[in-house]
Amino acid sequence: MRRAALKEALPGFFALIVMPVLGFLLCATIIHQFAGQYGPDRQVRSMYAVAVECNRHGPVSTNGFGYWYRCMAEIHVGFQGDFGNPAFRPVDFLSPEDIGKQVPIRDNDERRGRVSYERGADQPLKNWGWLALPFGLLWLVLTGFLARNALNKVKPTPESDSGEVLIWGKRKQWVNWKIRGFALLLAIVVASQSTEWAFQGYSFETNSAVASYAVILLIVGNSLRRGIFAPHVTVTPHGLKFGKGRSLAWHEIRHVGLSKRGVLAIHPHVGEVVTIGRFGDEQVESIDAALRDNGEISYAREGGGAIMAG
Numbered sequence: 001m002r003r004a005a006l007k008e009a010l011p012g013f014f015a016l017i018v019m020p021v022l023g024f025l026l027c028a029t030i031i032h033q034f035a036g037q038y039g040p041d042r043q044v045r046s047m048y049a050v051a052v053e054c055n056r057h058g059p060v061s062t063n064g065f066g067y068w069y070r071c072m073a074e075i076h077v078g079f080q081g082d083f084g085n086p087a088f089r090p091v092d093f094l095s096p097e098d099i100g101k102q103v104p105i106r107d108n109d110e111r112r113g114r115v116s117y118e119r120g121a122d123q124p125l126k127n128w129g130w131l132a133l134p135f136g137l138l139w140l141v142l143t144g145f146l147a148r149n150a151l152n153k154v155k156p157t158p159e160s161d162s163g164e165v166l167i168w169g170k171r172k173q174w175v176n177w178k179i180r181g182f183a184l185l186l187a188i189v190v191a192s193q194s195t196e197w198a199f200q201g202y203s204f205e206t207n208s209a210v211a212s213y214a215v216i217l218l219i220v221g222n223s224l225r226r227g228i229f230a231p232h233v234t235v236t237p238h239g240l241k242f243g244k245g246r247s248l249a250w251h252e253i254r255h256v257g258l259s260k261r262g263v264l265a266i267h268p269h270v271g272e273v274v275t276i277g278r279f280g281d282e283q284v285e286s287i288d289a290a291l292r293d294n295g296e297i298s299y300a301r302e303g304g305g306a307i308m309a310g
Contacts (some may be wrong), residue, residue, distance in 0.1 A: 011150035023139040029064025030132040049073040049105045051098040069095045093119040165290040168232040169283045187215035235290035255298040
């Protein structure tokens with residue numbers, strides 16, 4: 001049974017997890033290998049970079065497949081080199097061969113206050129990074145096709161055979177999953193760029209690493225907390241199941257109440273009241289419908305009328 005379920009889940013896992021990650025790596029490979037490089041520039045201004053230390057990355061990284069270097073460099077730009085201290089910045093256009101050397105650089109984007117640098121000369125012409133755009137679009141179409149086929153093959157678990165209805169889930173979060181996903185992706189990218197230089201005397205990289213990991217832990221931890229500690233109850237033809245293997249038959253229950261805040265209160269004939277929740281709005285409706293259909297007890301929903309059975 002488990003083997004069959006695993007076999008059925010593999011196509012969906014491949015389409016929804018493997019394909020997006022593989023597509024990102026392939027697009028990053030195209031961009032890193034064929035974009036952002038220029039030929040010799042004879043008009044190098046008074047700007048240069050000096051590599052301090054370099055780390056090699058690969059064969060799989062945020063820049064796709066292959067090996068490459070990220071170096072912490074001293075950036076000397078005009079007045080900084082004459083009147084102030086140089087700025088430290090991690091760059092991708094230097095290598096261990098440039099450590100201690102003054103490598104001419106230039107600002108490749110001065111729009112909207114953005115400042116980024118590139119090597120001023122001695123780079124081959126490889127301006128084909130735009131190929132990542134049509135490749136990415138085709139990859140999205142292929143991923144969507146595979147995901148649709150995988151989801152169409154998933155067979156829903158029948159609930160009518162046993163008559164049991166499982167209700168699981170918390171209230172909706174203030175921030176939807178799209179915003180959380182974007183924030184998580186952004187934090188992962190920042191963490192991958194700043195971790196190697198954190199706590200080594202570079203304050204910006206240290207602060208970026210701490211902030212990004214805090215966001216990652218907050219989002220992932222909250223998702224795990226909601227998944228592990230989410231309230232659940234199973235309504236069966238014979239009674240209610242809840243907690244860790246606990247159950248009560250209908251004749252053992254005196255009354256069941258469902259509050260406006262999504263809290264289910266079970267009043268047994270013997271013992272203390274059991275409260276479960278808070279459930280989300282959809283779960284509240286499912287509980288209400290299940291109890292009305294299967295309940296053989298006194299049941300009342302706050303603000304939604306009552307059913308007296310027994």
